Amino acid sequence: xxxxxxxxxxxxxxxVRFYRQPSRVVGAVGTALLFWVVLGTGISGISGTDYxxxxxxxxxxxxxxxxxxxxxxxxxxxRQAGFLQSVLVAPVPRAAIVMGKILGGATLSTLQGLVLLxxxxxxxxxxxxxxxxxxxxxxxxxxxxxxxxxxxxxxxIDSPPGFHTIMNMILLPMWMASxxxxxxxxxxxxxxxxxxxxxxxxxAGVRRGLFPAGDFTQLPSPSLCIILLTAFSVFFxxxxxxxxxxxxxxx
Amino acid sequence: xxxxxxxxxxxxxxxxxxxxxxxTFSVGRGEIFGFLGxxxxxxxxxxxxxxxxFSCQPGQVKxxxxxxxxxxxxxxxxxxxxFQLPALDKKLKVRENLEHQGHLYGLAGKELQDRIxxxxxxxxxxxxxxxxxxxxxxxxxxxxxxxxxxxSNPELMILDEPSTGLDPAARKEFWGHLESLRKEKGMTVLxxxxxxxxxxxCDRLLILDQGKKVALGNPDQLKAEIGGEVLRLRxxxxxxxxxxxxxxxxxxxxxxxxxxxxxxxxAHNLVGPLLEAFPEEILSLTLGLPTLEDVFIHKxxxxxxxxxx
Numbered sequence: 001x002x003x004x005x006x007x008x009x010x011x012x013x014x015x016v017r018f019y020r021q022p023s024r025v026v027g028a029v030g031t032a033l034l035f036w037v038v039l040g041t042g043i044s045g046i047s048g049t050d051y052x053x054x055x056x057x058x059x060x061x062x063x064x065x066x067x068x069x070x071x072x073x074x075x076x077x078x079r080q081a082g083f084l085q086s087v088l089v090a091p092v093p094r095a096a097i098v099m100g101k102i103l104g105g106a107t108l109s110t111l112q113g114l115v116l117l118x119x120x121x122x123x124x125x126x127x128x129x130x131x132x133x134x135x136x137x138x139x140x141x142x143x144x145x146x147x148x149x150x151x152x153x154x155x156x157i158d159s160p161p162g163f164h165t166i167m168n169m170i171l172l173p174m175w176m177a178s179x180x181x182x183x184x185x186x187x188x189x190x191x192x193x194x195x196x197x198x199x200x201x202x203x204a205g206v207r208r209g210l211f212p213a214g215d216f217t218q219l220p221s222p223s224l225c226i227i228l229l230t231a232f233s234v235f236f237x238x239x240x241x242x243x244x245x246x247x248x249x250x251x
Numbered sequence: 252x253x254x255x256x257x258x259x260x261x262x263x264x265x266x267x268x269x270x271x272x273x274x275t276f277s278v279g280r281g282e283i284f285g286f287l288g289x290x291x292x293x294x295x296x297x298x299x300x301x302x303x304x305f306s307c308q309p310g311q312v313k314x315x316x317x318x319x320x321x322x323x324x325x326x327x328x329x330x331x332x333x334f335q336l337p338a339l340d341k342k343l344k345v346r347e348n349l350e351h352q353g354h355l356y357g358l359a360g361k362e363l364q365d366r367i368x369x370x371x372x373x374x375x376x377x378x379x380x381x382x383x384x385x386x387x388x389x390x391x392x393x394x395x396x397x398x399x400x401x402x403s404n405p406e407l408m409i410l411d412e413p414s415t416g417l418d419p420a421a422r423k424e425f426w427g428h429l430e431s432l433r434k435e436k437g438m439t440v441l442x443x444x445x446x447x448x449x450x451x452x453c454d455r456l457l458i459l460d461q462g463k464k465v466a467l468g469n470p471d472q473l474k475a476e477i478g479g480e481v482l483r484l485r486x487x488x489x490x491x492x493x494x495x496x497x498x499x500x501x502x503x504x505x506x507x508x509x510x511x512x513x514x515x516x517x518a519h520n521l522v523g524p525l526l527e528a529f530p531e532e533i534l535s536l537t538l539g540l541p542t543l544e545d546v547f548i549h550k551x552x553x554x555x556x557x558x559x560x
Contacts, residue, residue, distance in 0.1 A: 002357045009354035013340065013347075020342045082336030086399070089302050090355035091327040 006092040007100040014071065014104025024070050028112050032063035033119070053123035057206040058180025060113040061199065064143050065175055067112040069167045071105035072150035073160045095241040102147045102237060109143035110136070113206075125210040134222055135209020141229035142202030146171065148236030155243050178203045184218065198232045201225040253280045255407055255439045256301065257313040263296050263305065263462075270296040271462040278441060278455075280406075283433055285453030286443040287543060289555045293462040294443040295335070298411040301441065302332045315406070328356070331405030333396050335412045341385035345376060345395050348384060349402060356403040370398040374428060390421030397428060408432070410442045414449065426452055445555075447543050458547060465550045470543060477541040477549050479516035484525070485534040486511060492532045499528055508554045514545070 018024055036059040040052030078084040087097055114136070150167060157163045175181075177190060178199030185191055194200050204219040205226070220228075256278040263271040271293045278284045286294040299305040300312065303323055312319040314326045339348050346367060353363040371377045374394045384392060393413065400408060408429075414422040426449065432438050442453070450456055451470050458465040458473075466473055486492040489511050493504045496511070500521065505512040515521065519538055526533060547555040 005354050005357060005359060009351045013343065013351055016347070017340065017342050080336075081341075082334045082338040083340050085304060085334050085336070086332065086338035086352070087355060089304060089327060089330070089332050090352075091324045091357070092355055093324075 002092055003096045006090070006096040007103060010087070010097060010100025011104040011107065014074075014101065015108060017074070018071065018108050024067075025112070028066035028070060029063050029115055031066055032059050032116065035059060035062060036119075050123065053125075053211075054183075055181070056116075056120055056123050056125070057203050057210060058175070058178070060116050060139065060206055061142065061178070061180055061203050062175060063116055064109040064113040064139060064202075065146060065171050067109040068105060068143060068146040068150055069164060069171070071108055072147060072154045072167065073163050075101065075151060075154040076157065076160050076163055094244045098151060098237065098241045098244055102144060102151055102240065105147035105150075106140060106143040109147065110140045113139045113143070120210055126212055128212040131209045131212040133209075134226075135206050138202050138205025138209065138225060138229065141226065141233055142198060142205075145198045145202075145229060145232040145236055148233060148240050151240040152236060152243055155240065155247065174199045179207070179219070198229060201228050205229075254278065255280050255282075255315060256284075256441070259311055259313075261297075261300065261307060261311045263300060263307065269462055271300075274459075274462075274464055276457055276464070276467055278439060280439055281433060281437045282454045283429070283440045283442065283452070285450050285456045286441070286459060287445065287447075287450040287456055287555075288459035288465070288547075289445070291461070292459040294445075294459055295411060296462070297459070298409060298441075298443050302330070302409050302411075303327055328403065329406045331400030331403060331408045333393075333400050333408070333410040333413050335415060337392060337396070339384045339392060339395055339399070342383065344381055344383055345371070345387070346380040348395065349399055352399045352402050358403070366402055366404075370401050373401075374398050390417055390424070393417060393421070393425055394428070397425070401432070405438070407439045407441065410440070412443055412445065414444075414446065422446070422449070450543050456543070458543075458550070460547070460551050460555075466546060473546045474541045474543065477514050477545055479514065479541075480518035481539055481541050481545050482513040482515070482518040482521060482525075483537045483539075484511040484513075485509075485536075486529075486532050487534065488532065492529060495529065495532075496525070500524060505548065505552065507548050507552070512545075512548065514541070514549065 036052065036055060040055045043051040043055070075084070153166065154163055157166065174197050177194050178197055179194065180199070180203050185194065201220060201224070204216070205222065207214070207219065208216055208222060254277045258274055258276050261271055261274040262269065274293070274297065286297055288294050296305070300307050303319065303326065307319060309318055309320040315329055317326055319326060340351070343351070349367045349370070350363065353359070353366065358366065368377070371380055374397060376391070376394060376398060379387060379391065384395060387395065414425050417425065429440055430452070433440055442449070444450055453470060455468060456470050456473065457467050484492070489506055489509065493506060493511055496502065496504055502513055502515060502521065513521065522536065522538060525536065544555055
């Protein structure tokens with residue numbers, strides 16, 4: 001069907017483009033890795049526990065997050081360069097264009113998170129098939145949510161630096177208040193924010209996948225994580241498709 | 252002749268500002284039809300509506316007998332579009348760009364590969380197919396854009412200022428390709444331009460100014476309407492001289508872009524009398540046949556070129 005052929009081709013383009021710009025590949029993973037080494041080692045020294053293990057899921061999600069920002073910023077470049085115009089006049093539904101772009105970004109971000117897995121062995125992570133699948137699925141769904149939300153924002157913003165700033169402003173607090181850096185808070189509003197934050201469910205899914213034997217009674221259940229992340233994905237995908245459909249009159 | 256495009260009373264607004272008002276024209280199959288005019292004249296808005304990037308009201312535009320609003324996707328299948336801004340992905344190779352285009356038009360597998368080979372050969376790009384687009388010259392990139400638009404075997408090709416930024420040789424070559432496509436495939440071509448020599452190559456031309464139709468017709472016919480020849484004078488005090496010329500020689504004068512202009516059937520007969528009567532005032536004098544620029548001046552009283560970027 002034309003819908004999925006269009007999705008496939010835009011998805012593939014996203015991957016090829018990204019890996020032809022090595023600075024982007026290194027940038028996202030490198031930043032996350034440095035955070036992990038510095039913050040993990042520093043806080044381990046203060047707390048006396050191995051914070052590097054606690055911080056590892058958050059590190060993977062951070063790499064995902066930075067890749068998402070890069071990938072979304074390319075929407076703005078595409079609009080300015082005219083490539084997107086030629087896609088918009090092709091005989092394919094707008095929803096296919098949005099899906100291709102988001103799926104491409106989500107795939108890349110997931111891969112950029114998974115690239116860190118070899119380091120997980122150094123902090124006692126264990127591999128078990130079912131939790132590992134849960135980990136990949138959580139990373140992917142969270143990537144999809146961030147990309148779909150980012151698509152919607154990128155469509156409304158004209159300057160790539162402006163987009164980077166806004167995305168950092170929104171995503172960094174979400175990442176911090178997700179269980180990536182600290183597990184819980186006594187503050188009621190922060191508790192509430194953590195509860196409605198999609199990152200919380202992504203980080204929880206990754207944590208369960210890395211440490212299948214751990215005690216995670218405090219974390220949301222795996223099925224709740226998957227259901228909520230899926231719901232967020234559908235919502236932001238629909239929102240982005242709607243915005244693109246509606247903006248036909250625009251320049 | 253069957254009409255491929257029929258536009259009826261088309262208007263478009265950006266907020267309060269009217270970009271197009273009441274435009275009506277039609278384009279027959281196999282025509283090379285040009286839109287000429289200054290920036291802000293309405294060419295690009297017309298292009299964006301016809302290429303389905305902007306929406307119009309139902310009933311205003313019919314293409315291939317279908318309504319542009321109601322049957323957008325079917326219409327898109329039959330069109331090839333070349334944008335003013337480069338629409339290639341520069342990080343991808345030439346062939347990769349074409350593959351993506353094919354997929355977006357529902358082509359895949361052997362048929363797609365065959366068509367890519369066909370278009371690469373037609374446009375002499377075969378030896379560059381594995382090169383990244385960013386390594387190609389501007390002229391070659393334009394050729395890839397054309398190959399990309401041709402891939403879906405369009406019946407109608409729409410191009411927005413396609414040769415902007417090309418040197419004259421590359422521009423000539425690009426037009427050669429367009430003309431041979433029309434000849435071989437009976438393709439209809441719509442093109443916006445602000446180059447007069449390009450406009451001259453069109454079968455028919457719609458001249459636009461401030462969103463309105465200024466003139467419509469064959470370039471030679473439009474020029475013939477002015478009739479005769481055009482004299483341009485550079486003078487020390489153009490306004491004074493104009494009054495004196497009208498008084499002495501009984502001819503109509505226009506002041507266009509600081510030059511005095513006289514359109515007369517046999518304007519060459521005026522050269523002697525003018526130089527004898529005003530030897531001091533006239534700094535220079537040129538005599539020529541009317542150009543499309545003169546057609547524009549004749550209709551609007553202004554020059555087209557000075558309003559360009």
